[in-house]
Amino acid sequence: MKKKTAIILGVIVLLLIVFRLFLPKIVLHFVNKELAEMEEYTGEVEDIDIALIRGAYIIDGIHIFKRDTVDKDHTDSIPFFTCPEVDLSVQWKALFQGKIVGELIVNQPKLNFVQSKNEDREVKQDTSDLKGLIRDLMPLAINRFEINQGEIHYIDNMASPKVDVFIKQLNILAEQLTNEPVVGDSLPSTLTANGIAYGGSFNLDVKLNALADHPTFDMNAEIEKVDLVGLNDFLRAYGNFDVKKGEFNLFTEFAAKEGSFKGYVKPLIKELDIVQWNKEEGNVFQILWETLVAGTAELFENQKEDQIGSKILIENTFENPEIHTGQAIVLILKNAFIQALKPSIEQSINISNMEEKEGEKGFFKSLFDGEN
Incomplete structure (x- = not known):
């Protein structure tokens, strides 16, 4: 019996080790599949890192393109969104308060709004894919959202001269996004942002009920x-x-x-x-x-x-x-x-x-x- 038990435990441990080794590839396949199936956008992820102890996974090198601006090999396309690192995890601080919610940290992202010939598409329709993608990648409700050292560009290559207007060094922090209002506080969530543009500064302060x-x-x-x-x-x-x-x-x-x-x-x-x-x-x-x-x-x-x-x-x-x-x-x-x-x-x-x-x-x- 002891020998059988040891064999069974050994097999379980071995399976867990094998599963852990292949888990990043499984998640990578899932993420790239979700990106490929979006209607208005397409994209790819270079690699996935898993941090089981922290309850997190890290997306390395994500690139998203709008389908109406992309060429076959992406050589002349301006990506809609690129980021070297996106960290999706359980928010342990909230877990200790009895809530199972997620935390999303995006490091050095770059967002490009490119002037397109297709001007009749509604923004709500155009962004629905991205909302669905975020829900698929993070099944938990996001309670904390952070962007570090990001960039936002408005690009019009059809203009003369060509236009590229930007905000850089953009930092955004949104907290308590899953909190219900309490008496005396109808706006329990907060969002702050700051950035740099052409020698000037940008600051935003929002209180909201998410x-x-x-x-x-x-x-x-x-x-x-x-x-x-x-x-x-x-x-x-x-x-x-x-x-x-x-x-x-x-x-x-x-x-x-x-x-x-x-x-x-x-x-x-x-x-x-x-x-x-x-x-x-x-x-x-x-x-x-x-x-x-x-x-x-x-x-x-x-x-x-x-x-x-x-x-x-x-x-x-x-x-x-x-x-x-x-x-x-x-x-x-x-x-x-x-x-x-x-x-x-x-x-x-x-x-x-x-x-x-x-x-x-x-x-x-x-x-x-x-x-x-």
């Missing part, structure tokens, strides 16, 4: 001190002008609940100097256009602060957003001739004051109120 049926969140974000000279390819391609100097800033707040939202976007440009009379272009219409753009910018510039800006209020429902363009025009005039808009987040929008309808203010009220 389990709500409708988007429910308080958000504020700011982009500060972006050097517009670095964006000259973008300005030439879409605005047909370029700049010698300029600093772009943007401040925004939004709140949402029960299918409705409210917020504003406040863009400000400081020390703008537009290129004019460029003889190398040799195009009289180009020269006239740049002169017109420069003259308009000078007209609506606050001379004291050397600043052009406005504030665009957006509210209503996600299906029927309402943009208050009249107020935005009035605030351009206010910034130029009366009082410069404040280069900061106003802390005026939150989930508790969403019911207060802002609407279009009267002309003089918008000009002379003390806000903004």
Whole structure:
């Protein structure tokens, strides 16, 4: 009996060893199969590492392509997503609190949004494959999500000149995504992000209820001190002008609940100097256009602060957003001739004051109120 028991245990141990040796290849086959079967995307993974003690597996070298931009051997294709390492694991901290949830850590990812000829596809349809892929790769509900040193690019190779606008050194941390709201705290989850773009900085702070049926969140974000000279390819391609100097800033707040939202976007440009009379272009219409753009910018510039800006209020429902363009025009005039808009987040929008309808203010009220 002892001999038989020893043999049985030996066989079990041997099978476990063999299973452990082949497990990475099994998981690799499964992941590559899931990537190959997506409708709008395709991709591949180079390798899989298994960490059984930690309850995790690590994807090494993942590449995802949009099918409408991919060639047969991927040589001329721009990948939609690449990442050297994705770590999917059980979150042990939450396990000690009685919850079986997952943690996702993505190191040095690069996300490319490439302008495509196919403009009629809805974003919701285009991203459904990726949501399904994440669910397949991580069967547990994700409670913590982290991105380290990522990049996001917008690329348009059909423009002239070609455009590549980016945010780099992007760090994102989302926590408590599976928490139910408690009394006094309707937004139990958090998301923070920061990054670098053209010498400027990006910061985002969100409190949300990730389990709500409708988007429910308080958000504020700011982009500060972006050097517009670095964006000259973008300005030439879409605005047909370029700049010698300029600093772009943007401040925004939004709140949402029960299918409705409210917020504003406040863009400000400081020390703008537009290129004019460029003889190398040799195009009289180009020269006239740049002169017109420069003259308009000078007209609506606050001379004291050397600043052009406005504030665009957006509210209503996600299906029927309402943009208050009249107020935005009035605030351009206010910034130029009366009082410069404040280069900061106003802390005026939150989930508790969403019911207060802002609407279009009267002309003089918008000009002379003390806000903004």
